[in-house]
Amino acid sequence: MKSVGKHRGAGRLLTGLVFLFLYLPIIVLVIFSFNSSKSRKVWSGFTFEWYKELFSDQMILNSFYITILVAVLAAVIATIAGTFAAIGFFNMKKRPRGILLAINNLPVINADIITGVSMMLLFVSARSLFRFDLGFGTLLIAHITFNIPYVILSVMPKLYQLDNNLFEAAQDLGASWFQAFSKVILPEIRPGIINGLLIAFTMSLDDFVISYFTAGSQIQTLSMTIYSMARKRISPEINALSTILFGTVLILLLVVNIREIRQEKKLKKSSGKLLNPLD
Amino acid sequence: MKRFLSIPYIVWMAIFVVAPIILVVVYALTSGSGSFTFENFAHMENFLSVFIRSMIMALIATAICILIGYPLAYALACEGPRLQKIFIMLIMLPMWMNFLLRTYAWMSILENTGLINSLLSALGLPTVNMINTQGAVVLGMVYNYLPFMVLPIYSVMVRIEPSVVEAAQDLGANSFKVFLRIIFPLSLPGVLSGITMVFVPSVSTFIISRLLGGGKSLLLGDLIEMQFLGSAYNPHLGSAISLIMMVIIIACMMVMNRFGEGEERAVML
Amino acid sequence: MHHGLKLSKPISVLLLLTMTLSMLLIGCQKSNKNVVNVFNWGLYIDEDIFKTFENQTGIRVNYQTYDSNEMLYSKIKGGGASYDVIIPSDYMVSRMISEDMLEKLDYTNIPNISKIDDNYRYQPYDPDNAYTVPYMWGTVGLIYNSTVVTEDVNSWGLLFDEKYAGRILMFDNSRDAMGIALLYLGYSINTTDKSELDEAYDLLKRQKPLLYAYTMDQIYDWLEGGEAAIGPYYAGDYITMIENNPDLKFCLPDEGSNVFIDCMCIPKGAKNKANAEAFINFMCDTEIALLNCAETGYSTPSKEAYDELPDETKNNTVMYPSAETLDRCEAYVNLPREILEYYDNLWVNLKT
Numbered sequence: 001m002k003s004v005g006k007h008r009g010a011g012r013l014l015t016g017l018v019f020l021f022l023y024l025p026i027i028v029l030v031i032f033s034f035n036s037s038k039s040r041k042v043w044s045g046f047t048f049e050w051y052k053e054l055f056s057d058q059m060i061l062n063s064f065y066i067t068i069l070v071a072v073l074a075a076v077i078a079t080i081a082g083t084f085a086a087i088g089f090f091n092m093k094k095r096p097r098g099i100l101l102a103i104n105n106l107p108v109i110n111a112d113i114i115t116g117v118s119m120m121l122l123f124v125s126a127r128s129l130f131r132f133d134l135g136f137g138t139l140l141i142a143h144i145t146f147n148i149p150y151v152i153l154s155v156m157p158k159l160y161q162l163d164n165n166l167f168e169a170a171q172d173l174g175a176s177w178f179q180a181f182s183k184v185i186l187p188e189i190r191p192g193i194i195n196g197l198l199i200a201f202t203m204s205l206d207d208f209v210i211s212y213f214t215a216g217s218q219i220q221t222l223s224m225t226i227y228s229m230a231r232k233r234i235s236p237e238i239n240a241l242s243t244i245l246f247g248t249v250l251i252l253l254l255v256v257n258i259r260e261i262r263q264e265k266k267l268k269k270s271s272g273k274l275l276n277p278l279d
Numbered sequence: 280m281k282r283f284l285s286i287p288y289i290v291w292m293a294i295f296v297v298a299p300i301i302l303v304v305v306y307a308l309t310s311g312s313g314s315f316t317f318e319n320f321a322h323m324e325n326f327l328s329v330f331i332r333s334m335i336m337a338l339i340a341t342a343i344c345i346l347i348g349y350p351l352a353y354a355l356a357c358e359g360p361r362l363q364k365i366f367i368m369l370i371m372l373p374m375w376m377n378f379l380l381r382t383y384a385w386m387s388i389l390e391n392t393g394l395i396n397s398l399l400s401a402l403g404l405p406t407v408n409m410i411n412t413q414g415a416v417v418l419g420m421v422y423n424y425l426p427f428m429v430l431p432i433y434s435v436m437v438r439i440e441p442s443v444v445e446a447a448q449d450l451g452a453n454s455f456k457v458f459l460r461i462i463f464p465l466s467l468p469g470v471l472s473g474i475t476m477v478f479v480p481s482v483s484t485f486i487i488s489r490l491l492g493g494g495k496s497l498l499l500g501d502l503i504e505m506q507f508l509g510s511a512y513n514p515h516l517g518s519a520i521s522l523i524m525m526v527i528i529i530a531c532m533m534v535m536n537r538f539g540e541g542e543e544r545a546v547m548l
Numbered sequence: 549m550h551h552g553l554k555l556s557k558p559i560s561v562l563l564l565l566t567m568t569l570s571m572l573l574i575g576c577q578k579s580n581k582n583v584v585n586v587f588n589w590g591l592y593i594d595e596d597i598f599k600t601f602e603n604q605t606g607i608r609v610n611y612q613t614y615d616s617n618e619m620l621y622s623k624i625k626g627g628g629a630s631y632d633v634i635i636p637s638d639y640m641v642s643r644m645i646s647e648d649m650l651e652k653l654d655y656t657n658i659p660n661i662s663k664i665d666d667n668y669r670y671q672p673y674d675p676d677n678a679y680t681v682p683y684m685w686g687t688v689g690l691i692y693n694s695t696v697v698t699e700d701v702n703s704w705g706l707l708f709d710e711k712y713a714g715r716i717l718m719f720d721n722s723r724d725a726m727g728i729a730l731l732y733l734g735y736s737i738n739t740t741d742k743s744e745l746d747e748a749y750d751l752l753k754r755q756k757p758l759l760y761a762y763t764m765d766q767i768y769d770w771l772e773g774g775e776a777a778i779g780p781y782y783a784g785d786y787i788t789m790i791e792n793n794p795d796l797k798f799c800l801p802d803e804g805s806n807v808f809i810d811c812m813c814i815p816k817g818a819k820n821k822a823n824a825e826a827f828i829n830f831m832c833d834t835e836i837a838l839l840n841c842a843e844t845g846y847s848t849p850s851k852e853a854y855d856e857l858p859d860e861t862k863n864n865t866v867m868y869p870s871a872e873t874l875d876r877c878e879a880y881v882n883l884p885r886e887i888l889e890y891y892d893n894l895w896v897n898l899k900t
Binding site: 007008010011012014015018019021022023024025026028029032040041081082084085086087088089090091092100103104106107109110111112113114115117118119120121122125141142145148202205206208209212213222223226227230234238239242245246249250253257261 | 285287288289296297302306347351354357358364365368370372373375376377378379380381382383384385386388392394397422425479480482483485486490503507508514517518525529532
């Protein structure tokens with residue numbers, strides 16, 4: 001879409017204001033991670049103290065480890081399971097598929113708190129039957145459960161775009177089912193799978209409500225630790241941890257973007273020399 | 280026969296999606312001693328004010344998100360491809376910083392001795408009481424969920440074929456007419472999915488109201504949390520309230536879908 | 549797509565297997581034998597002592613916090629929690645005993661119980677002293693900023709004074725909040741008379757527009773930083789706050805107040821009972837009790853620890869009020885089920 005010049009100025013202004021709004025609290029957090037007192041609004045000098053303390057704070061590090069572990073495991077398992085489930089759904093008749101997709105969508109449209117509460121009720125009632133504790137296992141199950149729908153939702157559209165004949169053509173040419181699947185279908189739907197994986201990972205990482213209800217008493221995710229701290233005094237160590245996390249993601253994104261820009265430039269250059277392929 | 284691939288997940292859904300919801304229904308329809316009862320629904324009118332307040336605040340937050348998010352998505356879609364990419368990254372980036380912490384940071388900004396008020400009094404202006412008000416809670420909702428409004432609208436807007444717009448212009452439509460007749464209708468699915476993605480978490484939040492509302496204006500989420508892990512243990516009543524909330528949400532979804540005509544595929548991030 | 553038969557079945561079987569396996573994961577989650585799961589009030593312990601405990605016994609402390617007795621109750625009752633040591637207050641102890649939620653303690657594993665003053669044992673909530681070991685005690689009082697409140701303070705009425713609208717904090721739990729309203733109205737904090745409770749509720753409802761917030765442990769931040777000027781809280785916490793803001797004053801109002809004893813207990817079905825008893829015993833050690841007192845500012849029930857306190861602390865009437873002051877204070881008792889439900893209703897209505 002092209003817009004007229006005068007609109008662009010207004011658009012840029014709005015974009016700038018929204019970014020200011022989105023980043024203001026983050027800037028505050030980052031700045032006060034270097035504050036030499038514990039205050040979260042009065043600046044009293046520069047220090048790296050909180051970064052040092054962070055690496056000796058077992059509780060925060062432990063909950064950070066659990067958060068990452070759950071997010072990675074849940075995202076990977078959900079992506080594998082969700083991809084196969086999506087392929088299964090795709091090959092079903094319209095009626096059952098519609099019903100199953102509606103159920104699949106439940107955790108997506110439902111409020112987190114209801115998903116969390118209902119799973120807690122399940123785990124607590126199953127606990128008395130099977131004698132287990134709420135903990136890492138239940139947390140992981142909960143995360144997988146709310147991740148799979150996102151994977152399915154991002155893989156499904158890719159399946160719809162798929163040319164049905166491709167798969168059969170491959171098999172007619174002698175490919176086994178597995179070969180046809182991994183060489184033909186998988187590459188086609190890969191963007192959907194990767195997108196699903198990323199969404200699942202982000203969802204897990206940022207989740208608080210569902211973890212809060214399903215993690216039991218032995219472990220805490222980072223969000224839960226922050227929540228319990230937010231109701232007393234948050235230690236600036238948490239600011240330091242988030243600053244590190246945020247910085248890492250920012251740098252990663254920059255690196256990826258700069259590489260892409262370089263490649264584009266290369267591409268332009270090489271396309272200048274006619275008929276000279278890239279490699 | 281590839282549909283068998285979905286059987287494990289169907290079993291999984293039965294256990295971890297359907298069974299829990301059935302449990303909520305069972306809890307809502309039983310009393311503490313386990314006998315069947317409608318008692319939990321009998322005093323629902325006590326909570327009418329909470330229902331109404333939650334709805335109104337979530338609606339206001341959703342409306343503000345549309346008012347900011349729609350022009351923003353439009354502006355983004357008008358940028359060049361590289362800038363577009365960077366801006367979208369910038370919108371998603373905050374989500375990588377823990378949302379509790381971001382919300383908590385607003386406390387430092389909004390408090391009576393916080394950053395805004397310090398700035399105001401340094402300039403010799405009167406201070407404003409912002410924290411622990413319903414306005415602060417709405418601000419928290421808008422802040423947290425605005426990206427969920429911008430992204431779906433943006434993703435349908437970039438898919439509008441430039442040729443359609445050009446054709447309309449060639450046929451003499453001015454830019455206002457182009458917007459009204461072409462861009463707006465085509466972007467509607469994005470708006471609808473944005474609305475659900477903002478409204479549902481807003482209406483059910485309990486963190487934002489707790490951190491920014493000072494515990495003075497209970498929302499539906501607070502009410503439910505209170506009955507399960509909070510200060511007034513009664514999972515049966517909590518389940519009944521959850522059930523009603525769920526019915527409201529699903530009813531809203533169905534109304535939306537009617538407008539959206541199964542566009543759900545178009546718009547997940 | 550009919551050629552898929554051969555492999556799609558094994559794959560789906562495999563997936564089903566992985567999923568059942570991950571489900572089994574919850575079943576055989578290795579519970580580290582050498583752990584004690586402690587659930588305590590926020591800011592109510594010197595967390596450095598966990599290391600000492602681990603060095604002495606090899607037991608790791610897994611520590612989490614709550615901010616009201618009612619929240620503790622919910623978490624134990626319905627939250628699928630499995631803690632080994634919890635620290636409820638008197639009235640919650642008796643509720644938990646009456647609902648069979650606590651284990652009897654084996655005092656042979658807690659020899660340090662001998663250090664506890666008998667005045668704090670055999671209390672009405674646990675007459676045979678079978679379930680509890682007192683941890684700390686204290687009173688509830690009015691904390692205010694003397695730069696804002698310059699008048700003499702001797703009444704809970706300060707909390708309902710429109711002069712200070714927007715600068716007042718209130719307890720975010722039903723029992724403490726209702727208790728203060730009842731005291732101000734001249735009723736017993738343990739009343740079961742619904743009309744008295746209704747009056748207290750009306751008072752709180754009228755107070756609501758004057759409040760800065762309902763709060764528990766955030767009160768530290770707000771009173772120390774000058775965000776708010778007045779709030780009722782526990783005496784021990786005032787001792788901590790005054791270190792950061794010397795303008796804060798404490799008053800135990802003339803209408804009387806609440807005196808409480810918080811007790812270490814073991815919830816029913818605790819997995820690591822022996823470890824829990826070792827932890828409770830450790831907490832009663834005089835040196836550890838002194839560290840906890842110094843950190844939290846609360847009053848110790850241990851006579852040995854009390855004897856070793858510096859005179860300055862012993863003479864601090866906030867921590868160790870005189871006998872006459874204590875006479876004005878009443879302990880909460882557990883209420884009948886019907887009244888508890890009434891409390892919950894009033895509380896929810898107040899907050900809506």
